[in-house]
Amino acid sequence: MKYCLLFLSFIVMLSGCNNKATSYFTTSNLASSFISIEADKDYTLQTGKGAVIKIAKGSFNTNGNEKIQLELKEAYSMQDILLAGLSTESNGAPLQSGGMIYINAKVEGRQLELLKPIAVSLPASVYDEQMQLFKGEIKADSSINWINPQPLDTSPVAKNISLGKYLYRSNCASCHKIFSLYTAGPMAGTSDRIPNREWLYKFIHNPAKMIATDPYAHKLYQQYQPT
Known part of the structure; x- marks a missing residue:
């Protein structure tokens, strides 16, 4: 334990x-x-x-x-x-x-x-x-x-917050900060900058494919790709 x-x-x-x-x-x-x-x-x-x-x-x-x-x-x-x-x-x-x-x-x-x-x-x-x-x-x-x-607090809200922290640190933190620009755009306000939630799911699942086939994803890649 x-x-x-x-x-x-x-x-x-x-x-x-x-x-x-x-x-x-x-x-x-x-x-x-x-x-x-x-x-x-x-x-x-x-x-x-x-x-x-x-x-x-x-x-x-x-x-x-x-x-x-x-x-x-x-x-x-x-x-x-x-x-x-x-x-x-x-x-x-x-x-x-x-x-x-x-x-x-x-x-x-x-x-x-x-x-x-x-x-x-x-x-x-x-x-x-x-x-x-x-x-x-x-x-x-x-x-x-x-x-x-x-x-500890094991309410659904506490679980979701903890899971969100884990996902951010393991999958997102290398490129994204929460409120400021880093290698890529900030995490805060993402839902206001994307076409829809389904688009976001597709991008997370296979970013390489989205960059190659989706105009908006390609635009984001061109904007934030390393120089």
Whole structure:
């Protein structure tokens, strides 16, 4: 069984913060990134490594509309996990990790507590319904025990989004970006630039044949072909 491991530091801090927990992440080989947000606004954030974090206004125990600094650490590859010395065990049983993320929230050095749930989507090459979400509990020796497994969102919408990400990364990302020109045109707005959906299906199924026989496909090829 595969698992998706998620570590949210401020959830752990609700039950108590200690120096060992802080030093464990400070001395890791995972680089921190920082994002500033305002307490009274809703945010959908994308991290440098591809995680998407949705934070509703009033999610933290701030004093009014304070500016919150989020610290993020991400480990999605086995190389990142091993270099950081992160454990992948749950009560002594080994886990296969689908990725870990550390999120810490402060205002001018003051530690914040989480008042509302936040939503976090981790990048994964393949969506697996058997993956579960774990909470990281720091032990006395500073290692992490992953506890309280919860099922992932397996709604049809979540499945379709995950499948779309997989198809894009495996079949489209080498030539297309979502919103800007790359080797070919942007993915966004494709339906407005093609004759019809059937044309798109034919082009995806056999682009070489379409370029050779369809005038519009040939025009697109001439426009975007490498020089």
